[in-house]
Amino acid sequence: MSHPLNAELSEVDGAIYPPSTKDNILHFDAEETPVLRIDDDHGEEKDDSSSCGVGQIPAEAEDAKPEPIEALASSLTSFLGVGAPSVPLPSSASRVVAPPPSLPPPTTASGMPRWVTDDDPRVTRGEDGKWTAIIEVDPKLHGFLIGTRGVHSKEMELATQCHVIFPGRDSNSPLIRIVSALGAQNVALCLDRIEATLHSRSVKSGLNTNRKNGTHFAAIPCNDPWVRQRFLTFQDLMMTTEEVDPSCQVEALFPSKMKLHLTIGHLQLETDEEKELARKTMDMLKEKYAQRPPIEVHIDGFDVATEDQTAVHVLFAKVHGQGVQELIDDIRDELAKADLMTKVDKRSVRLQMPLMNSRYAATDENGNRSKFGNAASNRKTFNPSWIMREHSDFPFGSFTLNRFTICNVESEDETTGYYECFYDETLN
CATH class of the missing domain: 3.90.1140.10 (Cyclic phosphodiesterase)
Structure with missing residues (x-):
């Protein structure tokens, strides 16, 4: 909206404001809750007794400071006839979510990146800032998780954005290490996939059941x-x-x-x-x-x-x-x-x-x-x-x-x- 070049400007606490208009503005009475008044041009007589004239500041507002945003929000919700939001603010997540790559992560006092607190006991965070977990799986089942030419493990790494490290071919170690630089949720998701895959295999093949025929x-x-x-x-x-x-x-x-x-x-x-x-x-x-x-x-x-x-x-x-x-x-x-x-x-x-x-x-x-x-x-x-x-x-x-x-x-x-x-x- 444009204003006349010679219109008076308003000053509140050293801040300069352009003159208000009579159209589509909020009118504040001295001792009343702010009322939303939409002025129109339908030929009705308008009552400007409580409105701010062009280039004028109400006496009550000369020494007043702008209302805090919380007060304005409260007043607006009262006017609209609704109360405070009924949905509570989200609490600390049980698994962290990786931040958007375009945002610089906030840091702790030690300078380590921090987004939300993670309380998944399976996942830890190392000094290098990466999230890690170790799962114990029977070495005889490692090949099932890896798949032919690594097709299963590669698919799992791509889906969870984790690096899955299996023991060497000649090792009998049952420990599989999962690492992610993105977030603990990625590691937890990878753990869940491994456990679900092993469970699915046992159900499908009859392992640990009374099935005798095998494959x-x-x-x-x-x-x-x-x-x-x-x-x-x-x-x-x-x-x-x-x-x-x-x-x-x-x-x-x-x-x-x-x-x-x-x-x-x-x-x-x-x-x-x-x-x-x-x-x-x-x-x-x-x-x-x-x-x-x-x-x-x-x-x-x-x-x-x-x-x-x-x-x-x-x-x-x-x-x-x-x-x-x-x-x-x-x-x-x-x-x-x-x-x-x-x-x-x-x-x-x-x-x-x-x-x-x-x-x-x-x-x-x-x-x-x-x-x-x-x-x-x-x-x-x-x-x-x-x-x-x-x-x-x-x-x-x-x-x-x-x-x-x-x-x-x-x-x-x-x-x-x-x-x-x-x-x-x-x-x-």
Whole structure:
């Protein structure tokens, strides 16, 4: 708004003010709360008795000082009919927030940058001004957090603006260090992500639960041509003999002849690092037994896991041979030392080759059967007592043990008919 060049100026406590106007101004009476009066030009008579004229200062204001801003705010809220704000001022945050990069940070007496107080006990601040935290994680899980070629750790660093420092490859230290120059909240967020990732992995994979199958299993293939032929003879005997209980005459109970194997134990292998550790362990065992005389494996007779032979879930063929038990236990023990086994029994591994399994024939709630036998909501026992009684020493044949495998659970190699393997090596 422009003013005449010859208009009088007003002075209050040495401050020079331009003349007020009659339009859109606040009018203050001597002993009243300030009243907002909007003057208009609708032809109504205006009362200027209490307003300040052009170039004039009310007598009451000559010795008065400008009201504090708090008083003006109080008066304005009273006029508008609202009280003080009902939302309380924010208290000290539990985690600090990094300041905008365009603002210079305030400092403490020691000259260190300071924004808000952080009370997260997991995060500390060093003399260099950086926020730091250390989290203890099982070294076997470091590879899971790092990911292939560091993809997981890089993503975490980018998302939280932290530097995540893992122990060296040859170190068994469980300590992971997290550093950020931005703020404690960044470090706390990174900690939260690590903990959530580990929790998600344990829930997804069944770690620390009763799950026994794991992701892989170590096995000795028993699909020698002669053993395969004898298995088909056994299957035909069970399916065509009238004396056999009808519960056994379900073709889905029998595995593929190409999948005959001796199970050593189940493993939990989800990262490249875990698989590499399993591979190195098996390579060490392969070199060890390659220097020894060949081991002959003999398979004959039947075995079940329960005392009642009339209601079983699995029928096995017995496996034996000089040196077989030592080899199988040695493989189990070395994989257990690497902490790759889902379950470790102090007893020797039972030398068995599965012949029939109710899991293979199980169906889900809709009656559908899984290709790999994992629809186990409707498993039914079967009665193999006739074959165990009448053919207790049924011969399945012999072969020279010359192959170690680590197989994917519930899989099939389309080329060989055996399980998909990430480790499949011969002794010589």
